[in-house]
Amino acid sequence: MNWVVGIDLGGTKTAIGLINPQDQIVERVRLPTLAEEGPASIVARIGDVVDGFRTRLPAGEALTGLGICAPGPIDPINGIIVNPTNLPKFYNTPMSQLLGDRLGIAIRLEHDAKAAALGEMHFGAGRGVSSLVYIVIGTGVGAAIILDGQIIRGVRNFAGEIGHATLDPYNGERCACGSLGCVETYMSGPWLERRYHRLRPESSGVTGEQIAHLATEGDPAAAQVMNGAGEALGIAIATLAMVLDIELYIIGGSVVKAGDVLLNPARQAAPAHSFITVGPRIRIEPAALGDDGPILGGGWLARR
Numbered sequence: 001m002n003w004v005v006g007i008d009l010g011g012t013k014t015a016i017g018l019i020n021p022q023d024q025i026v027e028r029v030r031l032p033t034l035a036e037e038g039p040a041s042i043v044a045r046i047g048d049v050v051d052g053f054r055t056r057l058p059a060g061e062a063l064t065g066l067g068i069c070a071p072g073p074i075d076p077i078n079g080i081i082v083n084p085t086n087l088p089k090f091y092n093t094p095m096s097q098l099l100g101d102r103l104g105i106a107i108r109l110e111h112d113a114k115a116a117a118l119g120e121m122h123f124g125a126g127r128g129v130s131s132l133v134y135i136v137i138g139t140g141v142g143a144a145i146i147l148d149g150q151i152i153r154g155v156r157n158f159a160g161e162i163g164h165a166t167l168d169p170y171n172g173e174r175c176a177c178g179s180l181g182c183v184e185t186y187m188s189g190p191w192l193e194r195r196y197h198r199l200r201p202e203s204s205g206v207t208g209e210q211i212a213h214l215a216t217e218g219d220p221a222a223a224q225v226m227n228g229a230g231e232a233l234g235i236a237i238a239t240l241a242m243v244l245d246i247e248l249y250i251i252g253g254s255v256v257k258a259g260d261v262l263l264n265p266a267r268q269a270a271p272a273h274s275f276i277t278v279g280p281r282i283r284i285e286p287a288a289l290g291d292d293g294p295i296l297g298g299g300w301l302a303r304r
């Protein structure tokens with residue numbers, strides 16, 4: 001049986017997990033990415049961590065692969081990090097080759113949301129299904145679509161940018177992408193803050209996570225903001241369900257810590273905006289694996 005490593009490379013921190021043959025993370029290491037130092041620095045430090053893992057494996061067992069995920073866009077076929085906005089020094093980095101040369105094992109590179117979706121499908125909230133959409137709500141909003149067991153990529157691996165689907169082209173807010181009324185303008189962390197501040201001008205620096213918490217405590221302004229976010233999420237999911245006929249929607253990212261104050265309005269809105277033959281089958285669930293999702297998804301890929 002094989003041991004593998006799963007890695008979630010982020011803009012500020014990098015989480016590394018050693019995964020045993022039973023698909024359990026048995027050791028975790030967190031490093032600062034130090035993105036400003038470029039890829040050579042993090043590759044060298046990942047190499048040191050993995051060398052350490054190797055010394056602690058049971059006698060006669062070996063590390064056979066590593067799966068790493070990173071913010072998109074990436075090229076999963078050639079293992080290249082293309083041009084992520086929060087990793088500017090990593091443009092066109094051949095990450096699979098750099099790690100493979102350092103470690104001498106097979107490397108798989110995947111987009112972070114897609115790796116988390118694979119993790120949830122095989123080990124988390126999506127166990128037992130072969131089609132799901134994983135929606136991550138944090139600083140931005142993105143999604144990974146798995147249909148009949150296959151990741152949907154599209155022509156340039158861009159499929160899943162549900163955060164920039166238009167919900168209100170007339171009276172919507174101006175999104176960072178230039179369009180009006182994008183899904184993201186209702187629910188990303190920065191937009192929750194902006195919307196709450198408008199209702200409570202005396203408040204400042206209240207984060208999306210805090211607004212979610214305030215909503216559970218009955219703060220009416222926070223409840224209004226989270227309601228709007230949940231309704232927008234439900235409408236976006238209804239659209240996905242009508243197009244894809246997928247039943248399970250797993251919500252991850254920092255904002256989902258809000259729990260039912262976000263998910264219940266989404267569960268109400270989704271059937272109201274889809275066919276009677278589709279709406280009742282839609283299930284909206286929180287991610288089960290949290291920060292381990294992308295690591296386990298990376299490990300799953302490393303075994304393939």
Ligand SMILES: [Zn+2]
Pocket residue numbers: 163164175176177178179182184
């Ligand atoms: Zn947008």
